[in-house]
Amino acid sequence: MTEPETTAWSWGYTGYDPSAERLREALCTLGNGYFATRGAAPEATDDGLHYPGTYAAGCYNRLSSTVHGEQTRTVENEDMVNLPNWLPLRFRGQEGEPGSGGPDTAWFSPDADRLLDHRQTLDLSCGTLDRDTRYEDARGRRIRVRQTRFLHMADPHLAVLRTVLQAENWSGAFEVESGLDGEITNSGVPRYRDLAGRHLTGVTTGTAAPDTVWLRCRTSESAVRIAFAARTTADPRPAADRLEPGTAQAHRTLYLPARPGRPVTVDKTVALHTSRDPAIAGPLDAALDRAGAAPGFEELLESHRTAWRELWERAELDVPGEAGQILRLHLFHVLQTLSPHTAELDVGVPARGLHGEAYRGHVFWDELFVLPYLNLHFPEVSRALLDYRHRRLPRACQSAREAGRDGAMFPWQSGSDGREETQELHLNPRSGRWLPDHSRLQHHVGSAVAYNVLRYCEATGDTEYLHTKGVETLVQISRFWASSAVYDPRPGRFRIRGVVGPDEYHEGYPGAESPGLDDNAYTNVTAAWVLARTLDVVRALPEPRRRELFEATGTEEDEPERWEEVSRALHIPFHDGVISQFEGYGRLAELDWEGLRRRHGDIRRLDRILEAEGDTVNRYRASKQADVLMLGYLFPPAELAALFRRLGHTLDDTVWRRTVDYYLNRTSHGSTLSGLVHGWVLARARRAEAWKFCREALESDVADLQGGTTEEGIHLGAMAGTLDLVQRGLTGMEPRTGELMLDPAPLPELSEYGFSVRYHGHWGVRMQLTRGRLRIDVPESDEPPIRLVLPDRAVTVEPGESCVLETPEH
The missing domain is CATH 2.60.420.10 (Maltose phosphorylase, domain 3)
Structure with a gap:
């Protein structure tokens, strides 16, 4: 695979490598917080080598699929929808005058024609993707293509594509077809392809003379109406052209003179609106109005550059060398996914950005790694992301009631309305088997939500938010933890049973009939912290507000006493002088790590390897990613030690370092977050080894260290986390x-x-x-x-x- 060519403010690739196209498309995605488009070539289609994709933040749809495993089952999945493709622009040559005869060559394509030169460059300073390509067709005719595209950062509903064509050694005409394509499915993740993926319905197209085509459709179940309008102009003026609406596609076809040394320029300005947008009468009218009123390319580019310049001023980061280049790329993608425009939307933090369809565009706990950075640069975006959770607080309370608990039980995977979106089955690509998925038991996501509320308020001083929406969220999460904790007289402690921790490998005890683990240390410690901090906030409220809060949340007057008790007496298991990942972890078998590495090489996804061999990772002391060590990521040493003292334990430097060493030797790093957390923790515990993990976190996406996952969408939590490593960690x-x-x-x-x-x-x-x-x-x-x-x-x-x-x- 060709290595990227980078400068301080650019990320580029020279040469065409079909095997690397999908990775490049993900890393060259452009976005503005409202929507994003992968870096696929405008002439590319979903053909196995390329995957064009456009995603609007928060636009989801739900479909049912039949899964054939040990038994046939119907499963339901909600996906972030791949919208109609606005990019299509293709070209070919013809002899004679423009429009005088039919084309005598096929459409130019990097996969069909001889590529003489190819370079693609992402300009990070102003959010443009530039392409410079030279083709030679079967008849020896050469053409140079230069393209610039951007998704406007000042007007988030606009996208622009400029194409400059130049014949090098022949004369005749260019036929250029610019259009919109509604024949689109969600098919960007191979392991999902056996599941339903056709989310768009009711596709219709039309024209708006003299230069615009439009397309409208809706999502099949969520009924989000979507409209694109594409205005295509050319310089010099086309000798002939036609507008062609179709069933699911619409085009404007231009015939332009081709002469050596005389370039022709084609500008495509596209507007996107959905029925989720405020202050519009309807998506189609809004898209047509916006596309029609948009100024020319140069003016749009200038205002776009100005908006990016202002973003970089607020997110200033100056790190020398290769690390600085990668960090700037990470920051670029964070800003494209969660820009100030995001503050106007009802959306969460999509774990894979707006860059692909992995994880179905769902919202996990990744905001835990993203908001600490945003808090100190774009607090209005952080507050909007917290509002996403607060709006779904009633649904989380309903989930808790259905589980027999009080308060709010936030879902491990969230989408449109806050219900649990975690799939019940997942496919192991190594074995081809569909397996039960118990990751919905990761209730620690509630503590992550509470952590983000508190850290946001500390960073911004936003007491108004803390005393209103913030404390409402904190109280309901605390009520959930207090009702989840059951007193066990044998250790004289409260215990939380039947959960899954951040490790994710361990979903149950070996041979157990039901899933879940008891007393996951990370879950219990963070629950204790949330309970204690909620008490602090509630006690600081004026009495009238506290009374109003308790009435609104259904909190009884004596519940804070329960929070106090549980926060001091949750069971934290230990074994062999270290913190146990969960009760019973120390009784599991040790794994033959070296033997597995000899047989398989890369063992990051240890769970899949063992399952394919008829074994289960539940039997072993092996972690996918940091679990206990996440505590060292969330809390500074003094705060963590104080938290353990509150729980009746001494966590001195010796115990912590011993714990770090123990899990460092038993972690496969099957998540991009693992290197980040280990680098953060080791910077203080074992400095000499920290850089190895920091570098892995930096390279996880740009080098696709997880082996084919980045092409399905970047890992937003890891990218933002590396920025925060520099900002807060070090x-x-x-x-x-x-x-x-x-x-x-x-x-x-x-x-x-x-x-x-x-x-x-x-x-x-x-x-x-x-x-x-x-x-x-x-x-x-x-x-x-x-x-x-x-x-x-x-x-x-x-x-x-x-x-x-x-x-x-x-």
């Missing part, structure tokens, strides 16, 4: 109400870098880390000074002032 920065905590732990490989953050009312607080020094510049404002708290001292910095701190290089 600086030890923890925004708290009234103070900014700092405890730098720089790595030799990342010892000099700078970034800006937004803290409470301060915009653009600049931090620059160099070897042994941390400089903080606070811009002038009317805001109060910032109190910086380090392990050995505290410093106050006034607006308009700077501070240089000497930091240990341990």
Whole structure:
């Protein structure tokens, strides 16, 4: 596979490699927070080598499928819908004058014609994808094609494609066909292809003279109406053209002169609207109006560049070298998925971005890795993402009631309305078997939601949100945990049974008839933290607001006493002097790691390997990703130690390091999040080994380390997490109400870098880390000074002032 060619602000590929096209298409996706389009060539179709895909944030549809496993079953899945393809633009040559005769060659294609040169470049500074290609057809005629596309970052309903064609050694005419394609299915993930994927229905097309075609349709079950309008113009003016509406496709065909050295330019401006949009009479009228009123290419490009420049100013990141190039690409994709436009939408954090169909576009716990970054740059986006959860709080409460619990039980996978979207069966591609999927037992997602509420409020000082929607969410999650905890008199502790932890490999005990594990340490510790922090918030409320809150949430007056009790007495299992991943983990068998590596090479997906061999990972002390060690990712050392003290345990440096070593040797890293968490934790526990995992987190998508997964959609949590590793992990920065905590732990490989953050009312607080020094510049404002708290001292910095701190290089 061709390696990418990069500069500080570009990501490109030279040469055409069909086997790598789908990966490149994912990494070259363009978006603006409202919708995104994969980086497929405009002439490409879903042919196994390419996969054009366009996805609007929050646009889902539900279909039923028949699965033939040990028994035939009907399953229901909700997917983020692959929308009609707005890209199609193809071209071919003909002899004679434009429009004088039929074409004498097939449409040009990189898979059919001789490719003389090919380069594709993603310009990160302004969100454009550029392509420069030279073809030679069977008759020896050469053509150069230069294309630029962008999804407008100022007007999120617009997309633009400019194509410049130039004949090199022949004369005649170009026939150019620009259109919209509604004959689209969700078929971008091979293991889903046996399931229903035709989400669009009622496709109709039409024309709006003199230069526009349109297409409208709706989703089959959710009834979201979708409309595209495409305006195509050319310079010089076409000698002939025609508008061609069809059943599921619509085109404008242009005939343009082809002369050596005389380029012709074709501009395609597309507008997208759906019935989810506010302030429109209907999607089709809105799309036609927007496409018709849109200015020309140059003006649109200028306003698009301005919008991107403003984004980069708010998300300033200056890291030297290759790591900095990858981090900037990660930030680019985070901003394309969750831009300020997202703050206007009812959407969550799609785990695979808007870049493909893996995980069906569902919302998991990945916001746990995304919001800490956004909180310090785009807090309005963070708040909107929290609102997505709050709007679905009633559905989470209904799920809890159906499970016999109080409060709110958030789903492991969420989509349109907040019901549990986790599939009941999943396919193991290695064995071809459909297996029960128990990952819906990952109730720790509720703690992730609560964590994000609290950390957002600490980073922004948004007490209004904390005391309204925030505390409502916290209370319902606390009620769920308190009702889930059952007192066991033998250890004299509360226990939470029948769950699955972040590890995901272990879904039950060996030979057990029912799924679930008891006392997953991560689940119990985070539940205790949520209960304790909720108590703090509730007790700080004015009495009238507290009374109103309890009435609205159905909370009894004595429930906080239960929260206090449970938060101090949840059972945390230990074995061999380390924290147990769950009760009984230490009694599982050890795995022959080296033997498996000799037989299989890459064993990241250990669960699939063992199942294909007739075994189960449930029998072994083996983890897919960080589970217990996630605690070291979420909580600074002092806070984690205090949390364990509250639970009646001593977690000193020796116990923690022993725990880190134990799980480091028993983790297969079958998730892109694993390297991130291990790098974060090891930066403080075993610094010499940290960079190996940090680098794996950086390269997980750009090098497709999981083996074919990135082409189905980037891993948004891992990308945002690497940004936060630089921002908070290595600086030890923890925004708290009234103070900014700092405890730098720089790595030799990342010892000099700078970034800006937004803290409470301060915009653009600049931090620059160099070897042994941390400089903080606070811009002038009317805001109060910032109190910086380090392990050995505290410093106050006034607006308009700077501070240089000497930091240990341990």
